[in-house]
Amino acid sequence: MALRHAVLAALLDGEFSGYQLAKAFDVGVANFWYARPQQLYAELTRLERDGLVAGREVPQDGRPNKRLFHVTEAGLAELEAFTAASAKPAFVRDDLLVKVQAADRVDVDDLVAQLSERARIAQAKIDLFENLLHRLRGERTETEFLRHGDRVGPYLTCLRGVAFERENRDWCTRTIAVLEERRQVHARH
Amino acid sequence: MALRHAVLAALLDGEFSGYQLAKAFDVGVANFWYARPQQLYAELTRLERDGLVAGREVPQDGRPNKRLFHVTEAGLAELEAFTAASAKPAFVRDDLLVKVQAADRVDVDDLVAQLSERARIAQAKIDLFENLLHRLRGERTETEFLRHGDRVGPYLTCLRGVAFERENRDWCTRTIAVLEERRQVHARH
DNA sequence: CCGCTCATGTAACAGGTTACATGATTTA
DNA sequence: TAAATCATGTAACCTGTTACATGAGCGG
Numbered sequence: 296m297a298l299r300h301a302v303l304a305a306l307l308d309g310e311f312s313g314y315q316l317a318k319a320f321d322v323g324v325a326n327f328w329y330a331r332p333q334q335l336y337a338e339l340t341r342l343e344r345d346g347l348v349a350g351r352e353v354p355q356d357g358r359p360n361k362r363l364f365h366v367t368e369a370g371l372a373e374l375e376a377f378t379a380a381s382a383k384p385a386f387v388r389d390d391l392l393v394k395v396q397a398a399d400r401v402d403v404d405d406l407v408a409q410l411s412e413r414a415r416i417a418q419a420k421i422d423l424f425e426n427l428l429h430r431l432r433g434e435r436t437e438t439e440f441l442r443h444g445d446r447v448g449p450y451l452t453c454l455r456g457v458a459f460e461r462e463n464r465d466w467c468t469r470t471i472a473v474l475e476e477r478r479q480v481h482a483r484h
Numbered sequence: 485m486a487l488r489h490a491v492l493a494a495l496l497d498g499e500f501s502g503y504q505l506a507k508a509f510d511v512g513v514a515n516f517w518y519a520r521p522q523q524l525y526a527e528l529t530r531l532e533r534d535g536l537v538a539g540r541e542v543p544q545d546g547r548p549n550k551r552l553f554h555v556t557e558a559g560l561a562e563l564e565a566f567t568a569a570s571a572k573p574a575f576v577r578d579d580l581l582v583k584v585q586a587a588d589r590v591d592v593d594d595l596v597a598q599l600s601e602r603a604r605i606a607q608a609k610i611d612l613f614e615n616l617l618h619r620l621r622g623e624r625t626e627t628e629f630l631r632h633g634d635r636v637g638p639y640l641t642c643l644r645g646v647a648f649e650r651e652n653r654d655w656c657t658r659t660i661a662v663l664e665e666r667r668q669v670h671a672r673h
Numbered sequence: 674c675c676g677c678t679c680a681t682g683t684a685a686c687a688g689g690t691t692a693c694a695t696g697a698t699t700t701a
Numbered sequence: 702t703a704a705a706t707c708a709t710g711t712a713a714c715c716t717g718t719t720a721c722a723t724g725a726g727c728g729g
Contacts, residue, residue: 296715297579304585314680327581334717336682357726359680371589378590382579382598384605387648390486390571392516395644396493398637400560401567409571416573441662442669448587451659455584458651459576466644473630473640480631485687503708523689525710546698548708 298338299347300377301328303370306348308449310363313339326424326456339364347373395470403474410467410474417464424457487527488536489566490517492559495537497638499552502528515613515645528553536562584659592663599656599663606653613646 305316305325316339317332319325330338342348347370350362366374391413394406431450432440441447494505494514505528506521508514519527531537536559539551555563580602583595620639621629630636 297582298716300579301582301585304582307586307589312680313682314678317680323575326576327585328577329575331718332680333682333719336680340682355679358678359725361680374586375590378583378586378598379594381601382583384602385576385578385580386512386518387515387574387645388518389516389574390489391574392641392644393486393490393493394567394571396490396516396637396641397496397563397567398640399635400496400637401564405568409567412570413573442665446588447662447666448585448589451587451662452581452585454658455581455651455655456576458655459648462644462647462651466647469643470640473636476631477636487688501708502710503706506708520690521708522691522710525708529710544707547706548697550708 297377298328298330298334299342300374301325301330302335302338302342303347303366303374304448306364306366306370307374308446310365312353312361312363314361316364322423323420323456324423324427326427327452342370345369398474403478407471407474410471414464414467414471417460417467420460421457421464424453424460428453428457486566487517487519487523488531489563490514490519491524491527491531492536492555492563493637495553495555495559497635499540499554501542501550501552503550511612512609512645513612513616515616516641531559535559587663592667596660596663599660603653603656603660606649606656609649610646610653613642613649617642617646 301320302316304327305311305319311319313332313336316325317330317335320328320330320335321332323329339348339350343350343364346367348364349367350364352360353363354360391409394401394409398406428437428450431453432444435444440450444450490509491505493516494500494508500508502521502525505514506519506524509517509519509524510521512518528537528539532539532553535556537553538556539553541549542552543549580598583590583598587595617626617639620642621633624633629639633639
């Protein structure tokens, strides 16, 4: 059960409503996890029931009220415990890899189309993450910020996100190149 | 439902038993997916029921009989259809990232311990994948193999696997360095 | 007036994990 | 003689996804 810890970690940066969290966890702006709104509302309910987060109703005019959540002492303790427990290694589990695995037996055009779409999405994420990194470190250089900034967690996870998406993009373009070239080689015989 | 396609893709390289597939999907040697033995046996049963794979009983002496499976025509068609359909982007979903996100609020020793363990695992996978790459391309150079080899799918997915684990390892070591340095900076005040 | 954003959910289902079971043979 | 490998599963459970619901205000 790690979504709950992901939510706790996200709430370390301040108070957020379910809706705000949903937006962050949706596109992957919260680059360290991903979840649907429904899941978040459900999880927040459970977290509150267990006393790991507390919410306060904030009335708004012209809009529905919202509930802003923050982590409690018990929540922090839970995060500590979670961090101490060992994590099993993560692996890539990607439809696109399955398709490429079958590359020699399926339609190359389909594959190339999907690979370039994926490269495009990866690039979009890179831009997004790099913006976020810039916002986080402000005027400081990266080294400076990582040494003296008072909250580097989100920055570090974001670095992982950028690296992942760069790899993703580069692998896609390279794979496209390989498939295209093989098609030409094939055509000559 | 993508495990079924992952299994089909894995069976493109020949006949395998449930046990053999389980070994491949277990550690992540099948770098493009991951699954437990139970899941594989269940999936193979379904795949056979749906006519996408066919198995033949192979008697062995001194060992239990095994069933070797191969992809049928219908199975290939299914893979084609799957490839044509669009895939949703994959994302990183990793306990360790959640922990690092909370870095400023949890025990640094725990974190560093887990990061170095992870770096170690990543290195082991890199070695494993690089061996596999070498086996696949034989005496040829990579460029040569990718241009003229007759089955490049597994090679391409393996390249993705190596790149991922390299990123993983490097990010871990860098994160450790950052955390260690901050600890020193902190200690001086 | 249509669609978007804010705001929060329920219900059914698909997929994956954990725990457990069985039984023979080879290796340390 | 204990542990690992070969070989195949069942059952209960947890997590995540899909589809659907509600309702107010705001912008074009």
